[in-house]
Amino acid sequence: xxxxxxxLIIILSFMATSHAQNSHNDPVLSIxxxxxxxxxxxxxxxxxxxxxxxxxxxxxxxxxxxxxVRTLGEPDPVxxxxxxxxxxxxxxxxxxxxxxxxxxxxxxxxxxxxxxxGATLRHVLSHTTGIPSGGFNALIEGGASPVDTQQKLxxxxxxxxxxxxxxxxxxxxxxxxxxxxxxxxxxxxxxxxKLLQPLHMTQTSSTWESFMSHENRASAHVQQKIKGxxxxxxxxxxxxxxxxxxxxxxxxxxxxxxxxxxMALFLNAIMGARPDIISPQDLNEFISPIIHTPDQWxxxxxxxxxxxxxxxxxxxxxLIFATHPVxxxxxxxxxxxxxxxxxxEQQVGIVILQNAESSLAFLLSMQFFxxxxxxxxxKWIK
Numbered sequence: 001x002x003x004x005x006x007x008l009i010i011i012l013s014f015m016a017t018s019h020a021q022n023s024h025n026d027p028v029l030s031i032x033x034x035x036x037x038x039x040x041x042x043x044x045x046x047x048x049x050x051x052x053x054x055x056x057x058x059x060x061x062x063x064x065x066x067x068x069v070r071t072l073g074e075p076d077p078v079x080x081x082x083x084x085x086x087x088x089x090x091x092x093x094x095x096x097x098x099x100x101x102x103x104x105x106x107x108x109x110x111x112x113x114x115x116x117x118g119a120t121l122r123h124v125l126s127h128t129t130g131i132p133s134g135g136f137n138a139l140i141e142g143g144a145s146p147v148d149t150q151q152k153l154x155x156x157x158x159x160x161x162x163x164x165x166x167x168x169x170x171x172x173x174x175x176x177x178x179x180x181x182x183x184x185x186x187x188x189x190x191x192x193x194k195l196l197q198p199l200h201m202t203q204t205s206s207t208w209e210s211f212m213s214h215e216n217r218a219s220a221h222v223q224q225k226i227k228g229x230x231x232x233x234x235x236x237x238x239x240x241x242x243x244x245x246x247x248x249x250x251x252x253x254x255x256x257x258x259x260x261x262x263m264a265l266f267l268n269a270i271m272g273a274r275p276d277i278i279s280p281q282d283l284n285e286f287i288s289p290i291i292h293t294p295d296q297w298x299x300x301x302x303x304x305x306x307x308x309x310x311x312x313x314x315x316x317x318x319l320i321f322a323t324h325p326v327x328x329x330x331x332x333x334x335x336x337x338x339x340x341x342x343x344x345e346q347q348v349g350i351v352i353l354q355n356a357e358s359s360l361a362f363l364l365s366m367q368f369f370x371x372x373x374x375x376x377x378x379k380w381i382k
Contacts, residue, residue: 026057026058026060026062027372028055028057028062028348028372029057029062031368031371031372032055032062032063034371035053035063035368036065038367039051039053039067039364040067042360042363042364042381043067043068043360045381046356046358046360046381047223047236047237047238047356048068048221048238048354048355048356048358048360049068049069049070049071049072049219049221049238049355049356050066050067050068050069050070050077050078050082050218050354050355050356051066051067051068051078051352051353051354051355051360051361052064052065052066052067052078052079052080052082052084052259052260052352052353052354053065053067053260053350053351053352053364054260054261054263054264054267054350054351055348055349055350055368056264056267056268056271056273056342056348056349056350056351057347057348057349058347058348059268059271059272059273059347060268060273061264061265061268064080064260064261064264065080065260066078066079066080066082066260070082070216070217070218070219070355071218071219071240072219072221072238072239072240076216078218078355079216080259080260080261081203081216081259081261082216082217082218082259082260083203083211083214083216083217083218083257083258083259084217084218084257084258084259084336084338084353084354084355085211085220085243085244085247085256085257085333085335085336086256086257086258086263086331086333086336086338086353087247087254087330087331087332087333087336087337087338088169088253088254088329088330088331088332088333089256089258089263089329089330089331089338089339089340090206090251090252090253090254090255090256090331091172091252091253091254091315091316091329092270092315092316092329092340093191093195093204093256093266094172094175094176094191094251094252094253094315095125095286095314095315095316096195096266096270096278096282096283096286096315097179097190097191097194097195098121098125098175098286098314098315099278099282099283099285099286099314100194100195100277100278100282101179101183101190101194102282103279103281103282106182106183107121107178107179107182107183108121109121109122109125109285109314110122111178111182113129113174113178115150115153115154115174116129116130116131116153116158116161116171118130118160118161119161120161121175121178122314123161123162124171124172124174124175124178125172125175125286125313125314125315126165126290126291126312126313126314126315127165127166127167127168127171127172127291127312128161128162128163128164128165128166128290128291129158129161129166129168129171130158130159130160130161130162130163130164130166131153131156131158131166131168131171132156132158132166133166133167133168133169133170133171136149136152136168136169136170136171137169139152139170140169140170140246140247140249140250141244141246142246143246145249146170146173146176146177146249146250149170149250150170150174150177152170153170153171164291165291165292165293165294165295165312167293167295169247169250169253169254170250170253172250172252172253173250173251173252173253174252175187175252175253176250176251176252187206187251187252188205188206188207188251191206192205195277196262198274198277199262199265199266199269199274199277200265201258201262201265201266202262203258203259203261203262204256204257204258204259204262204263204266205256205257205258206248206251206252206255206256207248207251207255208245208248208255210257211243211248211257217257218336218353218355219240219335219355220240220241220242220243220244220333220334220335220336220355221238221239221240221241221335221355221356221357222238222239222241222334222335222356222357223236223237223238223356223357223358224236224237224238224239238356240335241334241335242334242335243334243335244333244334244335247333254331254333258353259353260351260353263340263351263353264351266340266351267340267342267349267350267351268349270283270342271342271344271347271349272347285313285314286313286314286315286316287313287314287316287318287327287344288313288318289309289311289312289313289318290311290312290313290314291311291312292309292310292311293310293311293312293317296310296317296319297310300319303366305378306321306322306366306370306375306378307319307320307321308320308323313327315329316328316329317329317330321343321366321369321373322373322375324343324345324346324369324373325343325344325345326341326342326343326369327341327342327344328340328341328342328365329341330361330362332357334357335355335356335357336353336354336355336356336357337354337356337357337358337359337360337361337362338351338352338353338354338361339351339352339361339362339364339365341365341369343369343372343373346372346373348369348372350364350365350368350369352364352365360381363380363381364380364381366380367380367381
């Protein structure tokens with residue numbers, strides 16, 4: 001584990017000092033011509049109404065484009081400013097805010113979580129508080145408030161913190177409560193002041209009101225199965241679905257909305273282009289792997305030829321992809337899915353925002369990394 005951490009520190013430090021390379025020497029640029037037709041074909045195959053992609057390489061945003069439409073059956077296109085609900089990609093944004101506050105000594109990662117005996121902020125960020133996650137998403141989606149769900153946490157007898165991974169949206173949102181109680185400011189105002197405004201992410205927010213105030217926002221889409229008389233599935237299609245407002249009550253875990261322009265700025269910053277805001281030293285501890293993740297390991301079992309380890313850090317997922325570390329986080333909310341990922345060794349990253357429930361965002365990212373690394377052909381999208 002110490003070797004992995006030292007390796008990531010060296011990689012991130014190199015990233016922050018090597019951005020002066022000329023973009024015309026960047027091999028990623030040679031991949032771009034094959035990207036667009038591949039994406040368009042995949043969208044058609046998976047019946048995705050719209051998505052947006054940005055690619056960052058060696059300190060530059062080298063590609064950014066919207067595909068398809070904001071709403072199925074309507075002409076308005078997805079563009080660089082179209083807002084999406086990004087679900088759990090909110091987590092690395094919240095984690096980065098904590099990293100900044102930790103550097104400023106405004107918050108300590110060993111800050112105790114009073115309602116979970118023995119747990120600290122570090123355990124919250126790594127989903128290792130020992131509190132089982134079963135049933136809590138149903139509480140969120142049923143309209144329970146953070147106060148209601150925190151009371152449920154008090155009633156549960158968990159395991160010893162630090163021993164077991166249990167992905168937990170309610171517990172993760174305790175980050176917002178810690179910020180508000182410790183600093184005396186709202187989560188949203190701290191987020192804007194410390195992270196979003198300095199990075200000029202002007203249309204990103206953790207509030208429902210902000211998301212709904214923008215006309216240029218994508219609709220949510222879910223899969224619909226058309227069945228025949230005997231219940232046999234005749235075809236699968238997509239239909240629009242209501243937005244999930246409930247997760248904006250749990251903003252640190254899954255309440256953010258953003259567009260591809262803003263997320264490209266964030267990706268570029270965390271990869272080292274804005275050390276004045278987010279330095280490699282800020283992120284070293286956060287992106288280093290801490291604990292095995294059974295959920296991601298199970299989801300990727302068909303890809304052992306590429307993915308050989310899946311772990312979690314502090315608000316970031318980590319996997320080994322054909323011997324190379326990948327730092328990432330996905331997001332899945334009713335009607336939306338998203339992916340933020342980068343190869344620290346190659347200084348290349350990708351972000352995908354999609355207005356439909358589908359694993360396509362993850363699979364496109366893996367296909368892109370195959371191309372970047374020059375790996376043998378693999379059919380990621382079937």
